[in-house]
Amino acid sequence: MAEEVKLLKTWSSAFGLRVVWALKLKGIPYEAIDEDLSNKSALLLQYNPVHKKIPVLVHNGNPISESLVILEYIDETWKQNPILPQDPLHRARERFWAKFNDEKLLPSAWGAFTKEGKDREEAMAATMENLKFVEEELKGKKFFNGEKIGLVDLVFGWLANLISIFEEVTGFNIVGDGYPLLSAWMQEFSELPVIKDTWPPRDKMIIKYQALYDKYHPAK
Amino acid sequence: MAEEVKLLKTWSSAFGLRVVWALKLKGIPYEAIDEDLSNKSALLLQYNPVHKKIPVLVHNGNPISESLVILEYIDETWKQNPILPQDPLHRARERFWAKFNDEKLLPSAWGAFTKEGKDREEAMAATMENLKFVEEELKGKKFFNGEKIGLVDLVFGWLANLISIFEEVTGFNIVGDGYPLLSAWMQEFSELPVIKDTWPPRDKMIIKYQALYDKYHPAK
Numbered sequence: 353m354a355e356e357v358k359l360l361k362t363w364s365s366a367f368g369l370r371v372v373w374a375l376k377l378k379g380i381p382y383e384a385i386d387e388d389l390s391n392k393s394a395l396l397l398q399y400n401p402v403h404k405k406i407p408v409l410v411h412n413g414n415p416i417s418e419s420l421v422i423l424e425y426i427d428e429t430w431k432q433n434p435i436l437p438q439d440p441l442h443r444a445r446e447r448f449w450a451k452f453n454d455e456k457l458l459p460s461a462w463g464a465f466t467k468e469g470k471d472r473e474e475a476m477a478a479t480m481e482n483l484k485f486v487e488e489e490l491k492g493k494k495f496f497n498g499e500k501i502g503l504v505d506l507v508f509g510w511l512a513n514l515i516s517i518f519e520e521v522t523g524f525n526i527v528g529d530g531y532p533l534l535s536a537w538m539q540e541f542s543e544l545p546v547i548k549d550t551w552p553p554r555d556k557m558i559i560k561y562q563a564l565y566d567k568y569h570p571a572k
Numbered sequence: 573m574a575e576e577v578k579l580l581k582t583w584s585s586a587f588g589l590r591v592v593w594a595l596k597l598k599g600i601p602y603e604a605i606d607e608d609l610s611n612k613s614a615l616l617l618q619y620n621p622v623h624k625k626i627p628v629l630v631h632n633g634n635p636i637s638e639s640l641v642i643l644e645y646i647d648e649t650w651k652q653n654p655i656l657p658q659d660p661l662h663r664a665r666e667r668f669w670a671k672f673n674d675e676k677l678l679p680s681a682w683g684a685f686t687k688e689g690k691d692r693e694e695a696m697a698a699t700m701e702n703l704k705f706v707e708e709e710l711k712g713k714k715f716f717n718g719e720k721i722g723l724v725d726l727v728f729g730w731l732a733n734l735i736s737i738f739e740e741v742t743g744f745n746i747v748g749d750g751y752p753l754l755s756a757w758m759q760e761f762s763e764l765p766v767i768k769d770t771w772p773p774r775d776k777m778i779i780k781y782q783a784l785y786d787k788y789h790p791a792k
Binding site for chain 1: 622631634636637638640641642644645648649660661663664667668671672676705
């Protein structure tokens with residue numbers, strides 16, 4: 353049967369990008385449908401009525417939402433170039449860190465970017481604390497899963513892209529010299545061809561994040 | 573090899589209970605270690621340094637944290653009485669609803685229980701809206717996964733236990749007659765022997781939740 357694979361995403365979303373990377377790693381051709389989140393398509397509302405969010409993967413007409421759920425689906429559907437290891441304990445560890453990214457690290461960094469005053473300081477401290485766990489997890493490894501990238505690399509991938517944009521827009525130093533293993537990983541990860549080819553253009557990202565920053569921190 | 577299975581939990585936590593149910597369904601003997609969350613044990617802090625939360629499953633010395641991660645681990649480690657179906661699309665659907673519970677439904681209900689005024693009204697409206705999705709998902713099914721209970725039943729299990737306690741403590745009507753399929757499921761689910769045997773005592777739960785309610789809504 354001819355496969356029909358569509359991906360509803362945006363040009364810049366970290367949640368969409370991780371799915372793009374997974375499909376590219378597996379070598380699955382797909383049709384990309386870029387959504388305008390300020391004017392959501394009927395397709396997006398039909399396919400993800402609960403969250404009304406991207407990404408949505410549509411495989412032979414069946415929609416799958418929530419990026420971590422999509423990554424597991426992709427790994428179970430197309431077996432080549434596994435994203436998750438075989439061993440249940442290692443799989444649990446990967447899932448743990450993926451959840452950690454989405455529920456702790458990313459929200460803390462977003463807080464540091466959007467909040468003000470004491471709330472911002474707290475969010476920044478939480479981000480630094482969370483990054484320490486990431487640094488610890490990289491000890492003795494090239495990628496989070498060992499020699500090849502896997503689920504955790506895809507999920508932490510936004511760090512390699514966004515942190516330096518956050519730093520440029522806010523003027524804050526986030527990673528700096530304090531996280532040498534993470535810095536090395538960011539370098540390795542961003543040089544992978546599959547990542548390089550799909551990275552959103554830096555100048556466009558700076559414009560987007562500068563506008564967001566100005567929205568959250570209007571001139572007094 | 574003799575298996576060593578320990579579970580750090582509390583007597584009342586919904587996140588701990590779903591792991592208890594999974595272990596019982598699989599017929600895995602385990603040692604239960606009840607934590608006092610106001611005075612966390614050295615073991616809990618050692619095994620889950622990131623979140624410092626229960627449940628933690630310790631299998632042959634290896635700790636696994638985060639209840640949804642634990643449920644997947646249990647299903648992959650002990651194959652009998654599967655918690656997840658085989659088909660990738662069905663698996664994705666189960667994972668989607670499990671995440672929906674933890675990230676939308678449970679937080680909205682908790683907000684309805686703990687907040688006041690307009691915030692409470694909003695949380696209550698969100699809870700009702702979220703329960704509509706649950707009701708819809710039960711159409712034509714006895715359990716969420718069909719004829720036998722699976723991941724989504726375990727994750728939504730707290731509804732069958734806590735909703736009536738919330739209702740008794742707050743005086744609010746939450747499920748009432750508006751969700752007939754959910755009401756029928758709550759009945760079916762709570763009558764399963766594995767659930768009945770592990771249900772926390774209702775009188776103790778009422779005392780716990782009354783005290784929590786009084787803490788969040790002190791007399792003016």
